[in-house]
Amino acid sequence: MRILLIEDDTVLGAAVRDQIAGDGQSVDWVTRLDAAGDAVRSAAYDLILLDLMLPDGRGIGFLKGLRARGDVTPVIILTALDQVSDRIEGLNAGADDYLVKPFDLAELSARIGSVARRYTGNPNPIIAHGPLEIDLAARSIHLEGKPIQLTAREWALFEAFLLRPGQLLSKAQLEDTLYAFNSEIESNTIEVHVSRLRKKLGSGIIETERGMGYRLGAP
Numbered sequence: 001m002r003i004l005l006i007e008d009d010t011v012l013g014a015a016v017r018d019q020i021a022g023d024g025q026s027v028d029w030v031t032r033l034d035a036a037g038d039a040v041r042s043a044a045y046d047l048i049l050l051d052l053m054l055p056d057g058r059g060i061g062f063l064k065g066l067r068a069r070g071d072v073t074p075v076i077i078l079t080a081l082d083q084v085s086d087r088i089e090g091l092n093a094g095a096d097d098y099l100v101k102p103f104d105l106a107e108l109s110a111r112i113g114s115v116a117r118r119y120t121g122n123p124n125p126i127i128a129h130g131p132l133e134i135d136l137a138a139r140s141i142h143l144e145g146k147p148i149q150l151t152a153r154e155w156a157l158f159e160a161f162l163l164r165p166g167q168l169l170s171k172a173q174l175e176d177t178l179y180a181f182n183s184e185i186e187s188n189t190i191e192v193h194v195s196r197l198r199k200k201l202g203s204g205i206i207e208t209e210r211g212m213g214y215r216l217g218a219p
Contacts, residue, residue: 001046001116001159002026002176006036006062007078008054012101016049016078019105020112024139024152024159026177033057040066044176045073046163047112052079052090060093067094074115078103113137116163127162130219132201134162141201148200153178157193161206161216170213190214 003020007013008031020027028043030036033056040048048066052059063075076097077090087098096115099108113136117125125137133142139155141148150158160169160177174190194206194214204217 001112001156001163002028002043003112004036004039004043004045004048005029006033006049006054006059007031007051009051015105016108019109023109023112024156025112026156031055033059033062036062040071040073044173047116048073048075049112050075050077050095052077052081052086060089063090063093063095074119076108076111076115078108110137119163128219129162129216130202132205136162143201150197150200154193154197154200157190158197158201161214165216168209168213168215174214 003025005013005016005020005027007016007029010031013029013031017027017029028039028045030039031054033054039045050059050063059077059079063077066073066075074096075094076099077095078099078101079086079090080101082100090098096118097111099111113125117136125135127134127136131144133145134140136159141150156177157174160174171190178189178193194208198205202217207215207217209215
C-alpha cells in the first residue's frame with residue numbers, strides 16, 4: 001500500500017514512518033495540511049494517517065473536505081484528543097478508525113491491516129487462493145502446506161494484487177506500490193518481481209494484459 005502520513009510531531013512521525021516502511025509499505029510524510037492537500041492531488045493513496053492538530057489547521061476539516069469531494073480513501077486518525085466527543089466527531093466526519101496517542105506501533109500496523117482488509121470486502125486476514133493460504137496479518141504464505149518466503153518488495157507487490165482482486169493494475173500503479181524502495185525501481189523492476197512471484201507461487205498467479213498491466217489470476 002501507499003500511505004500518506006500527516007503528522008507534525010517529528011519524533012512520532014519518524015517512528016511511524018519507519019514502522020510503515022518496515023512493514024513493506026510505501027509512505028509519504030507531510031507535516032502540514034497544505035502539503036497534505038498537494039499530496040492527495042498528485043498521488044493515489046491507499047490509506048491516510050491523519051493527526052487532528054496541525055500547524056495550519058485541524059485535521060477534521062481536511063477529512064470533511066475529502067469526503068465532501070467523494071474521496072473514499074480510508075483514514076485512520078492519530079491524535080492525543082481522547083475524549084469520547086472527539087472520537088465521535090472524527091468517526092462522524094468519515095474516519096475509519098481512531099487511535100489515541102501514545103499508541104503501540106505494532107497496534108498501528110494491525111489497525112492499518114484491518115482497515116485495508118475491510119476495504120477489500122474481506123475482513124478475515126486468512127485468504128485462500130487456489131493452493132495458496134495467505135495470512136495478511138502475519139505476512140505469510142503457504143503453498144500446499146509448505147511455507148513460501150517472499151522478499152519485502154515481492155510481498156508489497158503481491159499484496160497490491162490481493163487487495164484489488166480482479167482489478168487490472170497498470171505498471172505505474174505497481175511502481176507506486178514500491179515507492180518506498182524507489183532506489184531500486186528501474187524500467188524492468190515490475191517485470192522482474194512479477195516473474196519471481198510466478199516462479200514462487202505458480203505461473204498463473206498473475207495475469208498479463210499486454211500494454212495494459214497485470215491482475216491477480218483466477219484461483
